[in-house]
Amino acid sequence: MLRTLVLNATYEPLGVISDRRALILCLNSRATMVEDSGTVLRYSSGEIALPSVIRLNKFVRIPYRHSVPLSRRAIFARDGGRCVYCAAPATSIDHVIPRSRGGAHNWENVVSACHRCNHTKADKPLKDLGWRLRTLPREPVGAAWRILGTGRTDKTWLPYLEPFGVAAATA
Numbered sequence: 001m002l003r004t005l006v007l008n009a010t011y012e013p014l015g016v017i018s019d020r021r022a023l024i025l026c027l028n029s030r031a032t033m034v035e036d037s038g039t040v041l042r043y044s045s046g047e048i049a050l051p052s053v054i055r056l057n058k059f060v061r062i063p064y065r066h067s068v069p070l071s072r073r074a075i076f077a078r079d080g081g082r083c084v085y086c087a088a089p090a091t092s093i094d095h096v097i098p099r100s101r102g103g104a105h106n107w108e109n110v111v112s113a114c115h116r117c118n119h120t121k122a123d124k125p126l127k128d129l130g131w132r133l134r135t136l137p138r139e140p141v142g143a144a145w146r147i148l149g150t151g152r153t154d155k156t157w158l159p160y161l162e163p164f165g166v167a168a169a170t171a
């Protein structure tokens with residue numbers, strides 16, 4: 001089963017649902033197909049395209065903000081898929097303050113890093129190496145980030161996630 005990205009009437013990403021559920025929302029005029037998945041559902045008297053992105057016809061208010069789960073995928077996305085120390089393509093996750101020195105496993109202390117920097121840094125504090133972070137790590141906000149954390153994303157979703165700060169290289 002494919003999954004469909006759901007956008008609010010304002011185009012803000014809301015979440016991910018099954019393509020069948022998305023199709024039903026479209027057939028009930030509660031949503032409009034924005035991107036076709038290229039997959040066709042066949043039935044006795046015809047066929048219908050399954051959506052990969054839909055947009056709700058009526059704006060829904062989001063009652064509260066969920067925190068974004070910390071995952072390798074989301075960290076790479078936040079850091080643009082680049083090492084926070086040298087800007088090379090990231091291949092690993094690093095704890096800025098090493099865990100062995102009491103560093104927390106949270107958004108403020110976990111960054112994407114290349115293999116070389118991660119290996120060189122090992123459990124040394126940044127000041128011992130004379131290194132700095134290119135950007136200060138923070139928890140990202142917004143639904144686009146929660147969607148990344150759900151796992152598989154579709155390339156047709158990217159134009160709808162990018163305005164919310166999710167980097168194309170990593171989604």
Ligand SMILES: [Zn+2]
Pocket residue numbers: 083084085086087088113114115116117118
């Ligand atoms: Zn590096």
